[in-house]
Amino acid sequence: MGAWDFDVIVVGSGAAGLSAALAAAEDGASVLVAESQGIIGGSSRLSGGLMMGAGTRYQKALGIEDSPEALFHDYMTLNQWKVESAVVERLTQRAGAAVEWLGDHGVEFYDQMVYGGDETVPRVHCPIGRGQAVVDVLYARCREAGVEFALGQRIDRLVIVDGAVHGVAVGDDEITAGAVVVASGGFGANDEKRAELFPSVFDTGWSYYIGADGSQGDALDFTKDVNAQVTGYDRGLRLLHTDFDTMYEAYIPGWLVLVNREGRRFCNETAPYGIMDGLLAEQGDVAFAILDHRRLVEATELGVARYKQSIPGSTKRQSPHWNLDVFELMIKEGKVHVAHSLEELAGKIAVPVENLMATVERVNHLTEVGEDVDYLKDPKFLEPIADGPFYGVEVRPATCCFTACGLRIDRDANVLDSAGRAIPGLFAAGEVCGGVIGPRYVGSGNSYGNCVTMGRVAGQSAAAVAG
Numbered sequence: 001m002g003a004w005d006f007d008v009i010v011v012g013s014g015a016a017g018l019s020a021a022l023a024a025a026e027d028g029a030s031v032l033v034a035e036s037q038g039i040i041g042g043s044s045r046l047s048g049g050l051m052m053g054a055g056t057r058y059q060k061a062l063g064i065e066d067s068p069e070a071l072f073h074d075y076m077t078l079n080q081w082k083v084e085s086a087v088v089e090r091l092t093q094r095a096g097a098a099v100e101w102l103g104d105h106g107v108e109f110y111d112q113m114v115y116g117g118d119e120t121v122p123r124v125h126c127p128i129g130r131g132q133a134v135v136d137v138l139y140a141r142c143r144e145a146g147v148e149f150a151l152g153q154r155i156d157r158l159v160i161v162d163g164a165v166h167g168v169a170v171g172d173d174e175i176t177a178g179a180v181v182v183a184s185g186g187f188g189a190n191d192e193k194r195a196e197l198f199p200s201v202f203d204t205g206w207s208y209y210i211g212a213d214g215s216q217g218d219a220l221d222f223t224k225d226v227n228a229q230v231t232g233y234d235r236g237l238r239l240l241h242t243d244f245d246t247m248y249e250a251y252i253p254g255w256l257v258l259v260n261r262e263g264r265r266f267c268n269e270t271a272p273y274g275i276m277d278g279l280l281a282e283q284g285d286v287a288f289a290i291l292d293h294r295r296l297v298e299a300t301e302l303g304v305a306r307y308k309q310s311i312p313g314s315t316k317r318q319s320p321h322w323n324l325d326v327f328e329l330m331i332k333e334g335k336v337h338v339a340h341s342l343e344e345l346a347g348k349i350a351v352p353v354e355n356l357m358a359t360v361e362r363v364n365h366l367t368e369v370g371e372d373v374d375y376l377k378d379p380k381f382l383e384p385i386a387d388g389p390f391y392g393v394e395v396r397p398a399t400c401c402f403t404a405c406g407l408r409i410d411r412d413a414n415v416l417d418s419a420g421r422a423i424p425g426l427f428a429a430g431e432v433c434g435g436v437i438g439p440r441y442v443g444s445g446n447s448y449g450n451c452v453t454m455g456r457v458a459g460q461s462a463a464a465v466a467g
């Protein structure tokens with residue numbers, strides 16, 4: 001340790017912060033992690049912890065041929081290049097190694113890979129014990145490596161010495177360091193910031209957040225002193241929501257049929273959630289799920305939600321929204337439209353009658369022939385809409401899963417100022433950054449993969465300048 005209290009201070013103890021802290025310690029730095037909450041892990045511990053990574057030993061063991069270049073290509077194409085390309089290249093090059101690094105440290109993965117979005121080969125790694133297990137392993141390794149932790153310390157200021165960042169402060173209490181890594185997560189829990197920086201979710205009117213309370217976006221305020229640049233306006237992940245309650249349901253059951261305000265189907269209802277977000281945006285962020293009573297009864301009796309996506313280790317359970325008990329309550333609250341004919345239903349949800357009738361006729365025909373020649377939904381999800389009463393439920397992309405507007409970084413995780421220059425001594429990684437997660441969420445594992453991979457990069461960069 002030189003003139004500073006620590007070589008590196010990390011703000012935030014989620015996957016990005018813990019990865020940065022461990023990587024810095026592995027490079028010989030003395031490290032302090034400051035965490036605003038009384039618990040380690042942020043949204044990362046609530047998370048599925050699914051992680052994208054290409055060319056890993058886990059994929060090879062399953063005979064899956066993949067490469068960082070293929071991941072980079074998929075990532076860039078899906079986002080129409082609207083990301084910080086060099087950062088994404090670094091992320092995709094190192095994501096596989098970061099997954100293996102976790103494995104070397106004791107994170108265990110299911111020996112089954114899943115698709116996170118629309119990639120050509122499965123490249124999403126599923127940790128046994130979900131995000132909490134990853135946090136537990138990283139925290140334990142950090143402690144073994146001598147990393148210190150200060151809980152309940154909500155950083156509100158950077159310590160700046162001769163134009164470089166050399167510490168953090170809570171009120172008048174300053175702690176100094178050779179370099180600082182900001183890994184304080186997103187701002188989903190802060191209504192004001194969600195309205196300002198992620199309006200497309202806030203303006204749905206039913207917006208709510210499923211991540212951790214500590215996601216207040218403090219870093220967007222305390223980095224203003226060094227003129228940090230913010231990028232990625234209005235980005236994050238929006239999941240479909242019914243306005244029934246704030247129960248998190250990442251996917252809708254595959255047997256449901258969605259129609260737009262014109263009363264027409266517009267997509268494969270089992271699309272990955274990153275894609276579904278964009279599909280809903282094209283429809284003005286409103287759609288209606290149309291179903292009949294018989295299918296609802298059958299789904300309820302089955303007792304297990306029929307999602308297309310299945311994650312190893314997740315318990316099979318009833319859909320929290322699409323079952324008879326919930327519907328009975330929601331009908332009383334006026335959140336489910338009920339009609340004895342399709343004509344009546346069209347009137348209640350205010351879509352053109354003839355379109356809705358034609359859509360239902362088409363769905364019933366596709367079900368009969370056993371092939372969705374329109375949107376290619378797996379035939380096992382095709383169900384008729386035939387036996388009244390009929391139901392119409394408005395859905396909007398209102399669940400805020402995480403936010404992606406934040407600090408702009410370069411590929412070494414240096415935070416850039418408004419002119420695009422690296423701010424000496426200041427690094428960032430994870431959900432606090434913008435420009436890495438693009439307008440289209442690449443798929444499950446995009447965010448956690450970013451946190452661990454770029455957290456590690458940030459820790460290494462910080463240790464290098466601090467040492």
Ligand SMILES: Cc1cc2nc3c(=O)[nH]c(=O)nc-3n(C[C@H](O)[C@H](O)[C@H](O)COP(=O)(O)OP(=O)(O)OC[C@H]3O[C@@H](n4cnc5c(N)ncnc54)[C@H](O)[C@@H]3O)c2cc1C
Nearest residue numbers: 012014016036042043044047048050155185214430431448
């Ligand atoms: C329910 C759920 C499931 C998810 N599943 C997946 C998934 O399977 N795969 C995937 O890729 N993504 C998933 N995501 C998203 C992903 O988990 C998060 O984006 C990611 O974990 C964020 O990690 P982070 O380290 O950047 O931030 P966090 O894990 O949120 O950690 C940031 C920490 O910083 C602390 N902090 C904030 N401000 C301050 C301050 N001023 N001073 C000190 N500390 C501060 C916070 O309290 C928090 O502990 C999921 C998200 C949720 C909510």
